Amino acid sequence: xxxMRTQSVRWRAxxxxxxxxxxxxxxxxxxxxxxxxxxxTDDGKITMGFSQVGAESGWRTANTTSxxxxxxxxxxxxxxxxxxxxxxxxxxxxxxxxxxxxxxIAFSPVVESGWDTVLxxxxxxxxxxILTDRxxxxxxxxxxxxxxxxxxxxxxxxxxxxxxxxxxTASGPVNIVELQGNTGAAPANDxxxxxxxxxxxxxxxxxxxxxxxxxxxxxxxxxxEQFLKANPKIDVLFAHNDDMGLGALEAITAAGKVxxxxxxxxxxxxxxDGMQALADGKFNFIAECSPLLGPQLMDxxxxxxxxxxxxxxxxxxxxxxxxxxxxxxxxNRKY
Numbered sequence: 001x002x003x004m005r006t007q008s009v010r011w012r013a014x015x016x017x018x019x020x021x022x023x024x025x026x027x028x029x030x031x032x033x034x035x036x037x038x039x040x041t042d043d044g045k046i047t048m049g050f051s052q053v054g055a056e057s058g059w060r061t062a063n064t065t066s067x068x069x070x071x072x073x074x075x076x077x078x079x080x081x082x083x084x085x086x087x088x089x090x091x092x093x094x095x096x097x098x099x100x101x102x103x104x105i106a107f108s109p110v111v112e113s114g115w116d117t118v119l120x121x122x123x124x125x126x127x128x129x130i131l132t133d134r135x136x137x138x139x140x141x142x143x144x145x146x147x148x149x150x151x152x153x154x155x156x157x158x159x160x161x162x163x164x165x166x167x168x169t170a171s172g173p174v175n176i177v178e179l180q181g182n183t184g185a186a187p188a189n190d191x192x193x194x195x196x197x198x199x200x201x202x203x204x205x206x207x208x209x210x211x212x213x214x215x216x217x218x219x220x221x222x223x224x225e226q227f228l229k230a231n232p233k234i235d236v237l238f239a240h241n242d243d244m245g246l247g248a249l250e251a252i253t254a255a256g257k258v259x260x261x262x263x264x265x266x267x268x269x270x271x272x273d274g275m276q277a278l279a280d281g282k283f284n285f286i287a288e289c290s291p292l293l294g295p296q297l298m299d300x301x302x303x304x305x306x307x308x309x310x311x312x313x314x315x316x317x318x319x320x321x322x323x324x325x326x327x328x329x330x331x332n333r334k335y
Contacts, residue, residue, distance in 0.1 A: 046302065049097030049104070050105075051097075052082050052083060057241055057269075058242065059242070059243070066294035071294070085214075098127060107129075108131070109136050130145055130146055133149040133150070149316060151315055152190030156194025177231065178240075180192060180240055181213075182215060187289075191268060211226070216247070220245060239268070281323060288318040292334065296316070
């Protein structure tokens with residue numbers, strides 16, 4: 001009998017201890033929630049999953065460097081993936097980030113369409129998504145928190161307006177060829193739209209050929225070679241980025257023409273190699289598209305992770321460059 005009473009006392013002691021531990025556990029969770037950590041019991045460090053388009057250009061390389069350096073400076077753990085220009089790779093990377101339960105997902109979409117399903121998966125998992133550099137065409141704007149990047153239509157329009165001003169005294173047709181970016185990509189679609197709208201002001205300005213060069217130097221060179229063979233008279237080249245323009249320079253020179261003189265060259269980006277070509281007179285005009293989005297991205301990541309409201313679209317500050325302006329800017333150019 002004494003033995004049974006002893007066991008009973010022990011069981012009651014265990015029950016009291018278990019109850020105390022349970023209360024303590026609930027209190028700890030309550031403290032975590034009120035502390036704004038979203039129920040997390042880790043050290044509070046934010047983890048970001050980022051899927052990059054690829055490494056197709058000098059602009060993209062500078063963009064990747066900015067993101068990696070800014071994440072380290074902000075104390076954000078970065079899980080980085082290179083999609084190598086394939087949408088299926090980006091979708092796979094985003095799903096991996098969801099499984100890993102990262103705090104924030106950011107990516108630069110290869111193309112505009114086809115994201116609704118995976119973005120809904122992230123939303124259902126409670127993981128905020130930030131679009132960088134390129135947008136998506138999803139009708140449901142709640143699938144992502146914000147878009148950080150450039151106004152590509154404006155870039156194309158600025159390029160076109162400069163050309164309209166330069167050719168306002170032209171009495172005959174001005175033949176333009178266009179090197180587009182990746183088919184379906186936001187910057188390719190929008191820069192083409194903005195440029196086309198601007199040059200409509202002068203009926204003499206006509207785009208006689210337009211083809212994707214995939215934002216690469218090799219693509220720019222190859223397509224420009226085709227343009228030159230098919231069109232004996234080309235007055236202007238509009239390239240959707242510097243790298244395609246730089247590739248086109250090789251084709252133009254090989255064809256016995258002088259870039260910047262025989263053919264007016266307009267590009268977008270203003271990376272260092274493009275700026276050098278402009279300063280040297282091989283390019284004639286560049287509309288800037290800054291790749292240095294890292295600091296703004298990390299600031300946004302902290303805000304959306306904390307549940308703060310952010311604007312649905314945040315544009316980067318950019319400008320345009322003529323030859324003289326390029327010469328002035330080059331010594332301090334960071335990319």
